[in-house]
Amino acid sequence: CAMLGGCRRALPAALGRALRGRAAGQGGRAVSTSWCPVGTAFDARQQQQQPLRGGAAGRDTGLFGVPELSCPEGFQEAQDKALQESELLVQKACSTPPGLETVMIFDQLSDSLCRVADLADFVKVAHPDFAFREAAEEACRNIGTMVEKLNTDVELCQSLRRLLADETVMSSLDPETRRVAELFMFDFEISGIHLDEEKRKKAVDLNVRILDLCNEFLIGTHIPNKIDKHVLPEHIRYNFTAEGNYLRIAGLHADCPDDLVREAAYKIFLHSNAQQLARLEELLVSRNSLAQLVGYETFAHRALQGTMAKNPETVRQFLEKLSEQLSKRTQKDFEMMTKMKMKLNPHNSMLMPWDHPYYSGVLRAERYNIDPGLYCPFFSLGACMEGLNSLFSQLLGISLYAEQTKRGEIWSEDVRKLAVVHETEGLLGYIYCDFFQRPDKPHQDCHFTVRGGRLKENGEYQLPVVVLMLSLPNSARGAPTLLNPGMMENLFHEMGHAMHSMLGRTRYQHVTGTRCATDFAEVPSILMEYFANDYRVVNQFARHYKTGQPLPKNMVSRLCESKKVCAAADMQLQVFYAVLDQIYHGKHPLKKSTTEILKETQEKVYGLPYVPNTAWQLRFSHLVGYGAKYYSYLMSRAVASMVWKQCFAQNPFDRAMGERYRREMLAHGGGKEPMLMVQGMLQKSPSVEDFVDALVSDLDHDFETFIMDS
Numbered sequence: 001c002a003m004l005g006g007c008r009r010a011l012p013a014a015l016g017r018a019l020r021g022r023a024a025g026q027g028g029r030a031v032s033t034s035w036c037p038v039g040t041a042f043d044a045r046q047q048q049q050q051p052l053r054g055g056a057a058g059r060d061t062g063l064f065g066v067p068e069l070s071c072p073e074g075f076q077e078a079q080d081k082a083l084q085e086s087e088l089l090v091q092k093a094c095s096t097p098p099g100l101e102t103v104m105i106f107d108q109l110s111d112s113l114c115r116v117a118d119l120a121d122f123v124k125v126a127h128p129d130f131a132f133r134e135a136a137e138e139a140c141r142n143i144g145t146m147v148e149k150l151n152t153d154v155e156l157c158q159s160l161r162r163l164l165a166d167e168t169v170m171s172s173l174d175p176e177t178r179r180v181a182e183l184f185m186f187d188f189e190i191s192g193i194h195l196d197e198e199k200r201k202k203a204v205d206l207n208v209r210i211l212d213l214c215n216e217f218l219i220g221t222h223i224p225n226k227i228d229k230h231v232l233p234e235h236i237r238y239n240f241t242a243e244g245n246y247l248r249i250a251g252l253h254a255d256c257p258d259d260l261v262r263e264a265a266y267k268i269f270l271h272s273n274a275q276q277l278a279r280l281e282e283l284l285v286s287r288n289s290l291a292q293l294v295g296y297e298t299f300a301h302r303a304l305q306g307t308m309a310k311n312p313e314t315v316r317q318f319l320e321k322l323s324e325q326l327s328k329r330t331q332k333d334f335e336m337m338t339k340m341k342m343k344l345n346p347h348n349s350m351l352m353p354w355d356h357p358y359y360s361g362v363l364r365a366e367r368y369n370i371d372p373g374l375y376c377p378f379f380s381l382g383a384c385m386e387g388l389n390s391l392f393s394q395l396l397g398i399s400l401y402a403e404q405t406k407r408g409e410i411w412s413e414d415v416r417k418l419a420v421v422h423e424t425e426g427l428l429g430y431i432y433c434d435f436f437q438r439p440d441k442p443h444q445d446c447h448f449t450v451r452g453g454r455l456k457e458n459g460e461y462q463l464p465v466v467v468l469m470l471s472l473p474n475s476a477r478g479a480p481t482l483l484n485p486g487m488m489e490n491l492f493h494e495m496g497h498a499m500h501s502m503l504g505r506t507r508y509q510h511v512t513g514t515r516c517a518t519d520f521a522e523v524p525s526i527l528m529e530y531f532a533n534d535y536r537v538v539n540q541f542a543r544h545y546k547t548g549q550p551l552p553k554n555m556v557s558r559l560c561e562s563k564k565v566c567a568a569a570d571m572q573l574q575v576f577y578a579v580l581d582q583i584y585h586g587k588h589p590l591k592k593s594t595t596e597i598l599k600e601t602q603e604k605v606y607g608l609p610y611v612p613n614t615a616w617q618l619r620f621s622h623l624v625g626y627g628a629k630y631y632s633y634l635m636s637r638a639v640a641s642m643v644w645k646q647c648f649a650q651n652p653f654d655r656a657m658g659e660r661y662r663r664e665m666l667a668h669g670g671g672k673e674p675m676l677m678v679q680g681m682l683q684k685s686p687s688v689e690d691f692v693d694a695l696v697s698d699l700d701h702d703f704e705t706f707i708m709d710s
Helices: 038-043 074-095 100-126 130-151 154-165 167-172 175-190 197-222 234-239 259-269 274-293 299-303 312-344 356-368 372-378 381-396 485-503 523-532 553-562 567-584 594-606 632-648 655-666 674-682 688-697 703-709
Strands: 035-037 225-228 241-243 246-249 398-403 416-422 426-436 446-451 465-472
Touching: 035 038, 038 381, 038 398, 038 416, 074 100, 074 130, 074 154, 100 130, 100 154, 100 175, 100 446, 100 465, 130 197, 154 167, 154 175, 197 274, 225 259, 234 259, 246 259, 274 299, 274 594, 299 312, 312 356, 312 567, 312 632, 312 688, 356 553, 356 567, 372 485, 372 553, 381 398, 381 485, 381 655, 398 426, 426 485, 446 485, 465 485, 485 523, 485 655, 523 632, 523 655, 567 594, 567 632, 632 655, 632 674, 632 688, 655 674
Parallel strands: 426 465
Antiparallel strands: 035 398, 225 246, 241 246, 398 416, 416 426, 446 465
């Protein structure tokens, strides 16, 4: 899940936390007659496609049901409305006596801006109409400007400071309200509100520059490199896109069986670029300057406030201990890959970085005879959605229903809208499923917030709205969409984020759903991967789309075991990325250039040699959204592993455990300390050693499957 936040993560405002995450839930509505079974809606998409509702004129609603957004110009109207509302709320906050209402006004202020910024953040990358994308981009910039203004509003900050200083009032507030008030103040302070006017201006200027650098660097990570076609041997040129006398290399071609193609792609695509290098170095220096300006030793210290890890020292300890435990396993994996390379290419047996993804895949396929194509007929999209529906029903009492959309509500004819309904609480929220490839749509699987859930002033609950975006292939007309195992697992992963959004019934949208610590936000999604790899779960929905035959148990077992082949080396690679991220965001000035640090860290932590004249860090897009927090994927996986083994491995449909999971981990969003939520679920506070043990134990082969296959 590479887009938990988008531009929200880059906005460094007191309201920035709410602009980083997702949504919450509600209830009280009976099943609608406009709802239909979720599986039918997806497997019937080719037969039942209707023209995209609403043309340039005649729409009776806008995108997501927002009236103003029936045309691109509506973004101007929506943002103007939000900005006017925010100005009134600022005045109200400054004149309101300290109390519960202060926090509620701050959350209203956050919500008024997020409802435009979150929606625009999705539209600017996914809408097929350039005019809509451009208008959404402009709205994001304008909302960001307003956020910067609020970020330096001393009077607004003082209204919150008065509340926090009043011990009597604070003690009368519930824990969630106290935490939200503290989070708002924390966000003010990390943005420099406590500084004098000159330093505040410097902090704002740094924030603006960092935002620009992030956008520029992110664009640069995806730009292809070109090379004169005559530089490459003629017999491999067809693997790359020709542009006159040049070849365009847009990726690593990691799955190509030709070693020379992979080597060429690696060396050319990762070739150093002076402009991108300058951007990265300025970004790292600017982040460090901002962190020190507002009182932190390093940017990592600033970024890790409020996370499970809490500080860079804990992250370093976690990564070092994990690397230590992986060392021997990783070496064995590299030895197996080297032997395979010698077998297939005896003239060049040295294992290089471009070999790891390919030869680990060859080993998996050879050892377990895994052909993804054999699994696809059992994983029709409709069957997978029914499987999710069945799992959520048994675990959480939740059903998914496809709901008819109105004219102009969706942006592509194959988008489906799901109503999420609890058996007693009623309607919890909506998930828009944008699952299929189309021109200009990003090739990535993401979860976006469109609207966060919160308790409104009139006592009603604002329903959360999210989008799940996948890149599934378009099937032939009349045939269901068939998923390979990786696509199926990604679907489960993203739906884990969506359930977090739907079930976080927080009073405040500032902390709703996935608006929580980064190293906790991935836990619900990664946990869903464990369900997706359990035969008892898969057996409930995996049927051959033609014959109805169930997927054989040994095929599921072999698939799961195949993922453990070279898994230590794969995890070691992730440790390398996380260590590199920590060094870049650690003490400054850096002792060496970013490329020299890459070389040193790669050879020390990863183990495969650095390739001269390459600069992989210039393609490391996660440095933008996950700066100093790339370790989060590993730590979240460790927690998910512990939750799975302790709570669901014995019975993945255990309703009591499902309710405990909702109560202890999903319901709080970011309204509770992340480690307290983990502690509530596991009934203990895990140590760094526990995290490491959980990850390493996942690499062990299942004895029964191993013996059968042997």
